[in-house]
Amino acid sequence: MSTPTAPEAGRRRAVLVVIGGLVAAGVLVGALWAVLAPPVHGVVVLNRQGERVKAFLGDEADHFFTSSALLVGMLLVVAVVAAVMLWQWRVHRGPVLVAALSGGCALAAVAAAAVGAGLARLRYGAVDVAAAPVSPEHRVHYVTEAPAVFFGHSPLQVLVTILFPAAVAALVYALTAVSTARDDLGGWPPQDERRLPTDRTGTADDAQPVGPQSPSR
Template structure:
């Protein structure tokens, strides 16, 4: 298999793994239970029950934790592919993990939105007779919706994989990273021509 094809396999395989992780995350991530109430003045207010707002953080952290685990395992598995070790495979690894994290976030967000729907703040059936409406909010895939938070979520697993791969490369005593079969060398002077 050529190096180009091997990098394509890594990127595609990681992207598919990310989609599977997104499905797993949507099943594991806890929703946040909240309440929408009508005040005496007729204003709608929304709050979370007890410590349920913590689930908004836990859900995003769970996605990063799952993808970081995938990143470490992927780096070790890619390193085992001796014939293709090197910078091109390291690049495929981090590109694949950015794509995998993006796929996990997209699949996870779609599945939890399908399961829980949006927060019904404007459409909640609160009336002066029934002032309270309980709901379950879909878990978020990102800590916040700002571009820096989204970029950090997408890049963190890729950075962990790159660091893992780099540590294995640094720990290899051979300059060729062990790609070629080892060459037996004779001790100095033993059997050398005169």
């Protein structure tokens, strides 16, 4: 493994580049998800008691899970690719870059969810059951509902969706770090890992001096 040279970009700039790039990737993922995620088709029905009831057609309710799984899957692809690419940025290998990677993936998930939900809402609108044009003469009104970005509305479900890609990215980076034999991961500044060639365990006082020695008297 060749010795790395001093990086042109400082550590702080590298962190900003990583986080900014991942957030931009999250925005693109959210926009692509809004195009690919399947909407949910349903109906608003006026029953015999005069109540408005919303129901889903067939197995359309499954699209809520499908759309959320699609977003998580796309974010996982970004997390894995980002971890592999950042490992190639050899001079900045280390815990600082891992923290930037994890934080950037979490922010990317937030950006993807926000952009995706916003675009889907603009595309399909919101279902207003109270304003649905149903009457005793026309009791059924077909509606299309925007897909969901989260598996549920509880804080834990939202938090898992945001942190899961960050955890996967950190895991991939850790696996690549384990595969290298150097303690400094080959980054900058390099560490001298030369060891005294000896077949036994000893201390520095046991090592023989290296170089020309004066003749014994």
